[in-house]
Amino acid sequence: MSQQSEFIFALSTTVFLAYVVLVGTHSKHSAMPLQKHCRKLCSQASKIFRKFLVHILQQGPIPKHVAFIMDGNRRFARKSHQVTTSGHVAGFHKLANVLEWCNDLGIKHVSVFAFAINNFNRSEEEVSALMHLAKDKLKELADNSELVRYHGARIRIVGNKALLPSEVRQVMDYAEKTTQDNKGMTLNVCFPYSSTDEMTSAIRALIDDAESGKLQESKISEGALESRLQIPGPDLDILVRTSGQIRFSNFMLWQSSKMAYIQFIDVYWPEFSLFHMLSIMISWQCAYLGIEKKKQTVAECARPCMLSASVSDDETCCSEREAA
């Protein structure tokens, strides 16, 4: 045998023996049918491999807040010759996987664009199916999911809930209430949502606070406006949109404009895999220092420039710092 094949043989034998030893000492059922045993072996091996990959990534910086525009469910269904609803169901299952990956990676805040306000323009049948799906799956997520039960994830529903049917609103309130004290990952489900609606609500909230005396008019600032957004923070690190479309579609515009790292991926959402997720993470980690440097320059310039209406000669701080 060549040296290379000896090495490969030695490696695979070690892995197999180590696994057999572990499973043999810990398993309650020592005599299992071979097929089940192999399936269990593959599943455990892929779990171990995934944990290993996650551990590698955790040696570098990890984003605090990631957002997903889950686009492509209907086109996926058409491609698979299925009805549209199956595409949305497949999309939900993919969401559950992605949340698991994000939790493993240690990402503390995840925002997902589940339903846009202008999606109400779709056919009544599709909108009704989406409402039913949202109702069932949110309840399932809040009551039975491993993410909530074992990892303490917190669910927040973000958007203009007044536009929703009452039974969907009730389930949403239930999901939020039952998880509000959880300390794990925060999941912001944007349903139904548009960023312009969010910014308008923030402006209205700011004005209401100014009128009621909670906030002085002179204290109206960018920070005050940002804190009244439905997703105020932390700063968005990565925005991912699937299906190959290269636009924001009115999702988290304020947050994305603040130097979020944007990735447009050319796969439909149900086909989004762990490989795509890890590639995005590696790509972000490579760009991390450049982004932080730009953000620091932004933060230094933003304070004096923020409140002034025009840039005077005394306030060319941005240009001077850039030149330095």
Place this chain on the structure above:
Amino acid sequence: MSVTLWLLAFVPVAALIRFVGIPDDTLQQTKPFLRQIFDGLCYAILRFLHLAFAVHKSFQSWVQMTLLQNEVDVHDLLLGDRPALVEERAELEMFLLSLPQRPEHFAVVLPDGHTDDIVDDVEALCAWSGMAKIPRLTVYSRDGRLKDFADAIEARLRKSKIISRAYNNNPPSIILDLGTHYAKRHITSPGNHPLHVSLWSREDGFPALVELSRSLAKQVSAGTLSAKSIDETMVASLLKDPFGFAHPELLLLYDDLICIPEFPPWQLQNTEVYQIGQGSVKSLGDAVVRALGSYAKIEKRWGK
């Protein structure tokens, strides 16, 4: 030799299984030194992956640059008289005119610290807008440097030969806008083909929203406006385009990082974003042509 290989294979795999594969409640007391060795191994793998990614990205940019041999310099293209240039110009014009869809409002984000050719770049972008028959152009630079060069840009656009050639020697009427707190400048006399150009910076985005909030708060406290009447339609009408066009439909992000450097957020609602690294193209002209080509293929569904 085979024993050494066996040991070399066994140690990391053993460490992997020891620290990753076993549930926490059955773990014995871990030795920090072994954990450090394992973390060090993982860190080395991560750095290798980063290097592989960086090499892959550089190779992709190099391939893009070398495959597209033509550097599309708008000055040579529009002012040159050589037959090859005239033919190239005709082909490019036909390509731009044949695009099934083009944006009504085209925005370009220039990278920070980009000052060397800023006046040339604005002039070139106006010429490209003319060739592609786009009536509205916004050039954005986060740090506001564009506005510092406003006078130089105005002087250049006033007597630009390439812009005149881009409009088939029928110079357009150019209106230059520097943002909400500045008066518009009419650079040339009104003509048949108006070109509306905005030079934006950070202050036209987030600070503009804060100004709007303050103005509305004043009106509410003065009693001339009810807080309940503030809705998205009202805010949209107050933030509409100064020239009455749609918000930017195509945004060319001419930077190596795929990040929006605080471009006005309200205006990004339905914008297609095309990012191109400075290392991936020979000139800004290349970037513009590719962005327009990409825009021509998109499908707008408006939520449906």
